[in-house]
Amino acid sequence: MKTCPTCSKIYKDDEQNFCLEDGATLIEKRRRRQRHSPGNEIAAVILLAAAVLVFLCIVSFTETDPTANTASSEPTRNWIGVVGALIADRLLQYIGLAAYLAPAMIGLAAWRVFNSDVLRPRVSRVIGFVLFFAGASSLLSLAGFRGGILGGMIIHVSLPLLSVAGSGVVMGAVFLTSLLLITDLSFLGTYGHFEVAWGNFKIHFDDWKQKRAERKAEKLRLVHERMEKRKLLREEGRSPSVPTITLGNSSETANPKIQSSGNEAAGIAKAVNESAAESVPTLGASDTPPDTIFVGNDAPAMDRNIP
Secondary structure (H helix, E strand, O other), rough: OOEEEOOOOEEEEOOOOOOOOOOOOOOOOOOOOOOOOOHHHHHHHHHHHHHHHHHHHOOOOOOOOOOOOOOOOOOOOOOOOHHHHHHHHHHHHHHHHHHHHHHOOOOHHHHHHHHHOOOOOHHHHHHHHHHHHHHHHHHHOOOOOOOHHHHHHHHHHHHHHHHHHHHHHHHHHHHHHHHHHHHOOOHHHHEEEEEEEOOOOOOOOHHHHHHHHHHHHHHHHHHHHHHHHHHHHHHHHHHOOOOOOEEEEEEEEEEOOOOOOHHHHHHHHHHHHHHHHHHHOOOOOOOOOOOOOHHHHHOOOOOOOOO
């Protein structure tokens, strides 16, 4: 029996993983305990204490500690004393490096006992714990690490029959099966959670891409607007007025390339016209016009005087 965490709708089908109303991931509904006794709590506390003791035994293990396999006159350095040194030596001897996982498994067993309705464990759980250590120690031995006596025996039997690849596949399957028996792990449920997580990731990623594209388009639009404004300003600055300069009775059109507009261009043209009119002399009717007329102060010395 499962329930939806958002709408609290209950589903009796254990194969259902998603809510039909809002698509949320269903969680298993806890059943009310009717036969939970203080014995479960006492057993859980004992198992938890055992997990802590085993952990301290293993992490403080020293090969020079006196045990059944080691004769030494040095004092015991194990944090749990002689008993701790003996327990750590036996665990490492039988299951190898998989012994470091023993405290976690004992703690998990304590949690299972505390949450169970009865004190008696299920047979599938016990088989799962046995297969867990068998698979872990055999995989360690197959990989060349310290797998203990148990792992060495399993590999010694499986290698002549299945070779290295076959032994690895079989031991891996045994290890995964033990996880399914020990925990409530479901590959289908795990795939469902992964699918939901992947869908959420795709939604957020697509949203991020869309916002990024919108920001990029906005930047391009602003760049185009600035370019258009600059183009208009350049076009307005390239249309100057061409003033007309009058010399006496004749007129000549000049283009001084004055890049201005409006009143400034008109003022400049007027000033140029006045300056040109003042610098050009007026000839009488009886005077002979000179061959060349010089305007301004740049006229060189001439033999003929112009009144």
